[in-house]
Amino acid sequence: MSGVENTRKTPRQPRAKHSVDVVLEAAAQLLEATGEAGFNTNAVAERAGVSIGTLYRYFPDKASILRALAQRETEAHRSAVMAVLDGGSPGVARDRAIIRAFVQAFAGRTKARRIAVSAMLAHADHGELAARFTAVEHGMHDAEGRPLTKVQAFVLGRAVQGAMRAAVLEGADFLESQEFEDELVRLGRAYLGYSVGKRGG
Template identity: 40%
Template sequence: MTEKSRRTPRQARAEATVEAIFDATFQLLEAGGLESLTTNHIAQRAGVSIGTLYQYFGGKAEILAAMAQRRAEAARGKIAQTLIAAPQLGSVRPIVQALMTTFEGSPETRKVLLDALFDRGGDAVMAHHHQAFLAAIGGRAELNLDLSPESLFVLTHAVAGLLRAAAAEPDLNLSPAALEDEFVLLMESYLSALIVRRRGGGPAQSGAFRP
């Protein structure tokens, strides 16, 4: 069955089926990792037939990519709402927290989902989320900072790349709280420097983002 001929989950029942498949996949990843994950196991855990599963997805790679995309979109929406609710943002911590909680579960599960997101869409994934994010906050968040495509590229890829690296190196036993602080410092320092450069002022003070 081709991808075009698969059903799009438009009705509540279809959406519930997709959610059951996602939940089952997550549970199996947490229990046994990617190596033991099969579509038969997913269907059994989700309580659907293997035929039903293949009506929505072409295999486990598609399931993982769709799960990752769904979670990335949710994080993007949360960040956009944060900026809209508090346009004069005094800290990027809520943004960092939204990014860090995009993919829940063990480090191994987070790595699988991050890999699925990038493997499916390649470099276009970040470009897509850039445009969707800017569209979501367009005209509603007064950031007072005109981010060029290059600055936005550096900012988002730095954080996304570091999150992916942290998930790929669980043996480092990095503290989530300490890592959050470091991400905040990284983003605030970079944004502060951009503001200073725009104003033609002196050196930026790290640790405080004041648009």
């Protein structure tokens, strides 16, 4: 199943999109508050203030809600990364800004994030997911100004992504810490051949 096949009916009208957004926000709140134990379609509908019929119009089951929630946050993260690549990180190094966008995803809802991402990855097309972030790897250069080869860009990208994903899925208590951000930055810069003696830059 495709990682983007999340809803029964694709919302097109503003009102419909609003209903979906309300349901997904309620789902995130419920997951963060109760975990998987209290997560079901009836509880989501009640928290969202919509009828169960309205919820089922867009989401056939609770798994589809989880996947849609993860997709929404993944797209928000991708948009934040693209903004950085377009020059939208004043005062912050580009590599750090990209990593920070990931660390700060899901608005700090780490429990909801772990559950939703796990659900998405169980059914995702991983090639499709990776393709959303190819712009980050494209045009990367090492400390000597040499463009990275396709293999080098793959290794660096998956090394950083792997550490970040593991922190999410394992529920690491340091996911949002400055130290974790610093170490991811150091990892990337060391691979590219930059000096990594100083943290926090």
